[in-house]
Amino acid sequence: MFNLLFSRFRRSHRWVYPVLSLVVALGLWLGQPLVVRAIPWGDLILQGIQVIQLSNISDRQEVQLGQQINAQLVRSQIRLHRDPRVQQYVDSIGQRLASSSSRPNIPYTFQVVDDPSVNAFATMGGFVYINTGLMRLADNEAQLASVIGHEIGHVAAKHALKQMKDMALARGVASLAGVNRNTLVNLGVELALRRPNSRNDEFEADQLGLKTLTQAGYAQSAMVSFMAKLLQRSSSVPTFLSTHPATSDRVARLQQMIDPSRADVGDGLDNAAYQARLRSLS
Structure with missing residues (x-):
């Protein structure tokens, strides 16, 4: 009886076996993990850093980026002064000022560039550069400190970072995936x-630099x-001013911020001591 029933079941349900086979095969295929192109963790981390660099970079990342920029500058764009005494003096x-x-x-990293042109500049992450030409033009240590304080103002206000973001967007190298x-x-x-x-960046750096100069104990004047000496130096525009526009307006604003009765209060106004220091370093 059982054999008869089983024979009839096989004849009437032959379509069941192919369907069952298909269901089993499909289940096995779906149960396997999908094979996709694996992205190395290092690449994922780098992409994350790139996105942060354009939106919300941390201090640590800014310093790391500044170190790389400095390495390229020193390697191929500028020549640092070789006398360590000069570097130590400016760094001190x-x-x-930085503190x-x-x-x-x-x-902060302060470096002297062996270049006779009158110039100073800074990049992100606390890297500040002072040309030997600017050091020789300064009458005293306070004047040199005023330039360094101004450049620290740019770092403090993160002006280079803002410019980098604007430039990356303008050149179309910024995207959701980040920037190389x-x-x-x-x-x-x-x-x-x-x-x-920009004019606004210069005004802000002047304001921050003057405040830093004062708090560090140097004379505001x-x-x-x-800055007035730079303007009167020659009919041609010095390099330092060509990259720092609206200097006459800046002088006027600084004069308004300084209390005349306190202008010469502070260190660094001894011209003879500074010139003797420079002669010993040359």
Whole structure:
């Protein structure tokens, strides 16, 4: 009886077996993990950093980017002064100012560029550069400190970062996927050497620099006197001014911010001591 029933079941339900086979095969296929192109974790982390660099970069990331920009500058764009005494002297002034700045929580690096042109510039992450030509033009240490304080003001206000973001967007190299780190470094080098700051950025750096100069114990009058000296130096525009526009307006604003009765209160106004220091360093 059982054999008869089973024979009839097989004849009437032959279609069941192919269907069952298909269901089993489909279940096995769906149960397997999908094979996709794996993205290395390093690439994912790098992409994340690139996105942050254009939106919300941390202090640590800014310093790292500044280190890479500095390495490229030193390797192929500028020549640092070889006398370590000169570097130490400028660094001592810079560190004194940086500790009194509005952004003392990042490491600052102050370097002397062996270049006779009158210039100074800064890039992100606390890297500040002073040309030997500017050092020789300054009458005293306070004037030199006023320039360093101004450049620290640019770092404190993150002007280079803002310019980098604007430039990346304008050139179409920024996207949702981020920006290649090498591209950012190249943009940073270009900004440091050839990109002038806006009028508002200069005013802000002057204001921050003057405050830093005062808090570090230097005489406020030095900032105005050195800037006025640059304007009167020659009919041609010095390099320092070509990348720092609206200098006459800046002098007027600085004069308004300084209390005349306190202008010469502070360190660094001894011209003879500074010139003797420079002679010993040359």
